[in-house]
Amino acid sequence: MLPALLPPASVHIGVIGLGYVGLPLALEFGKRWPTVGFDINEQRIAELQAGHDQTREIEPAAFAFSPHITFADSAAALTDCNVFIVTVPTPIDKFKRPDLSALLSATKMVAQYLKRGGVVIYESTVYPGCTEEDCVPVLERVSGLRFNQDFYCGYSPERINPGDKTRTVANILKITAGSTPAAARFVDQLYGAIITAGTYAAPSIKVAEAAKAIENAQRDVNISFVNELALIFDRLDIDTMDVLEAAGTKWNFLKFTPGLVGGHCISVDPYYLAHKAQSVGYHPQVILSGRRVNDDMPIYVANKLVKAMIKAGIPVSGANVLLLGITFKENCPDVRNTKVAEIYHELRGFGINVHVYDPWAVPQEVADEHGITLLTSLERAYDGVVLAVAHDEFNTLNIRSLCRHEQAIVYDLKSTFDRSQVSMRI
Known part of the structure; x- marks a missing residue:
């Protein structure tokens, strides 16, 4: 049987994965119930215990408003939990196929601490049917419990918008769903207690x-x-x-x-x-054709810049080009799947010396993820400048001052600067 709806004395929440999705969620739940924020990254846990969020989504002062939160990198900390919320990444592999390895690994770990009456809620983005067809069998096998008899599942897709300080987790309407009508009510009321924007109860997990x-x-x-x-x-x-x-x-x-x-x-x-x-x-023809167009944009950008340099009489091989921004969006340090890295490598293939400056990105993450070393300062030294990410810090730049000669190409991908200052826009 399910735990009674929202009794503060019995609900004990474990949030698995403390990235852009999991951390804000854990802190919200930690305002009301005992909550364990778990992540396998020991450095990440140490930083959170010190009240520091490297993603810059959470201000240091916000940690004090969650008195019931505990951060841990040991799975044993989940022992007393009876509600588990899985927020781990669900990427694609090099063949652009779903990679469920982190999701299934987290599921197996949760199953080791799952007890009768427990609820497992997934927030990770998946395809329709994944929770019940891929995750539930792992929960049953490892825990020895029966689905919808001994334990229950829910799904509440994340809607976090990294870098957005207005639409935070509590201010975004939340879809909820459960594996039985009772589970659905439980999940909906659980989230309803922390989401001020309200909830929408979907008719099924697949929906x-x-x-x-x-x-x-x-x-x-x-x-x-x-x-x-x-x-x-x-x-x-x-x-x-x-x-x-x-x-x-x-x-x-x-x-x-x-x-x-x-x-x-x-x-x-x-x-x-x-x-x-x-x-x-x-x-699916429309979905995949759209993906092909968007995946090819870095090559288009790089080729357009090179053509413009040749037209301006700038020798391409050995030229110095600056990319302003490496993160995948403005005012956010997330560099996962950033297309700017593809522009970098495409330009390098032309023999260009490519430099990257980004005040938001974490240098070590950029080096580890993309093999790129970030600049620590800017100079008047470039034959071409590309505004790739519209960080607020770039709005006040005199972008022409970064060029070493009048013929230098300034390529504004975000239409940020006055047109008189740029050579071309996307």
Whole structure:
């Protein structure tokens, strides 16, 4: 039988994975109930215990408002938990197939501490059916308990927007679902206690999983459309942003802009939905064609810069080019799946000396993840400058002051600077 709904004396929560999703969630629950925030990264736990969040999502003072939180890198800390929330990454492999290794590893660990009446809730983005078809069998096998008799599952897809200080976890409406009607009510009321924006109870776990998958696939397809427009208008010698600004005067025009699509969500989640579609015999043409367009944008950017340099009479081999920004989005240190790294390596293939400056990125993470060493300062030394990420710190830059001669190319991918200061926009 399920624990009684929201009794403070009996609910003991364990949040597995303390990244952009898990940490804010754990801190919110830690305001009300005993909560263990678990992560396998010992350094991460040590920093959190000291009240420091390397992702910059949580301010140091915020830790004091969660009196019931405990951070741990030992799984034994989960012994007393009866509600487990799994928020580990679900990436893709080099063949763009779902990689469930972290999810299934976390599931196996949770199962070792799962007891009768326990509830396991997943927030990691997956394809429809993954919770019940892939995770539940592991929970049953390792725990020896029976699904929907001895333990229950829920799903509540994360909607965290890294770098957004307004739409924080409590201020974003939360989808909830459970494996039985009683489990669904429990999950919904559990989240309802911390989510001030409210909750939406989906009719099943599969519906909740599918909703999350299409949220990001929809945005990916829309961005791919305007990216394709950029490819077309480049050949027609038309400024894409001029076209979008003109079209945007119509009341029902959707205002998407072209650019690089990276990160752990939009550039990954559509492949999960495509994988599931293909497993039931349907080849998703729109989703995958959109992915191809967006995946090819770094090559387009690099080639356009090189062509502009050649046209300006700048020798390409041995030229110095500066990339401003390496993270996947502005005002955020996350460098997972950043497309700027692909621009870097593409330009290097032309024999260009590529330099990268980013005040938000963690240098060691960039080195480990992408093999790139960040600059610590800027100089007037570049034959080409590319604004790749629109961090606030770049808004006040005199971007032309970074160029070593008048012919240098300034490529503004984010349409941030005054047009008189740049050579071209995306």
